[in-house]
Amino acid sequence: MSNLETEPAEIVSTGGDDISAAIEILTPRDVPLGGPRAMGVRRTLPQRRRSLIGAWCFVDHYGPDNVSVTGGMVVPPHPHTGLQTASWLFAGEVEHRDSVGSLALVRPGELNLMTAGAGISHSEVSTPATTALHGVQLWIALPELTRHQAPRFENHVITPVTLNDVTLHVFIGSLAGQTAAALGDTPLVGAQLDLPAGAWIDLEVETSFEHGVLVDTGTVSVVGTPVRQNELGFVEAGGGRIRVANTGHTHARVLLLGGEPLGEQIVMWWNFIGRSHDEIIAWRAQWQSDVIDGTDAGGRFGHVAYHGAALPAPALPTVRLKPRD
Structure with missing residues (x-):
C-alpha cells in the first residue's frame, strides 16, 4: 500500500527509540487513501515518539470497510525502496501487480x-x-546488508494452530513452536491471535525482541495493561513472556509484531526508506522522470501492467530531511 499523504512527514530513526515505560499505548491517527469517498486507514506506526518496533516501521489498519460506499482499495502503481511490504487480510480480496511480473490475490x-x-x-x-x-x-x-538486493515477491498460505483455545496464524518468524516460511532479513515475528471470550495465552518470546500488540477486535489486556480496539500496545525488550488475555465477553483478535531493534539509522519519506536525504531525493527524481514522465519505464522501478496512470510523488519538503527531537 502506498502512503497517499500529500505532505508525508520525514522520519529518521536510530532504530532504538528510548521510551522507558514497560507498556506504552500507541493510538492511531486516521489517514484517507485518496479523495472524499476514499477508504480510510488507522495508522499506529510510525509516530513522532516511536518509529520502529524491531524492523516493523509502518502499520496501517483498515476496515471493516463497506466497499459499496468507499469504492474499496484502489492504489495505482507506486514505488518502494529499502523495505518489505507484508499484506495480511481478515476479510475481502485485493489484486496485487508488481514490476517483477507478479499477479497475485491477497x-x-x-x-x-x-x-x-x-x-x-x-x-x-x-x-x-x-x-x-x-x-x-x-x-x-x-538492514544495510540487504537493502540493495533485487526485488522479489512471495505468497505463503498460513496453517493455523490452536493452543489453550487460542488460534494462532504465525505468518513470519517463529512463535509458540511454529516457524513460518517467511523469516525476514532481520530477526522478526508476526502472528494473528484469535481469542474466545475469557481466553488467555502466555507467549514465550525472544528476550532480545521488542513487541507490539495491535487490537483489531475485542477487549484485551497485554501483560495486565488494557489495550483498546485499534490501539497498539508496545512491550519493551527484556522479558521472556507476554500474556495476552481476552477480558471481554466476545471474540478478540490481535496482531503480535516483534523483532530485534534494527540498530540502524533510517530515513523514511513517502514510500522510500533510505539512509540519507540525498538518497530519497534521487529516488523521487528517478520515479518522476522514468515512470511519471515516461523517460525509462524499465529503470529502477520497472513497469506494472496496470490499466491507468502511476501515482506521482508528492512535493518535497522545503528543508533537508533530518532527525527530529
Missing part, C-alpha cells in the same frame, strides 16, 4: 510479502467480488 490467511530492495513498483486494487475489506498493511525496514 486473501485472508495468506501472507503476501513483497521485497522492494533496490526498487520495485506495484498496484493494489480490491476485487469486484469484495463487499467488505478488512486487514492490515505492514512495512519492514531492510
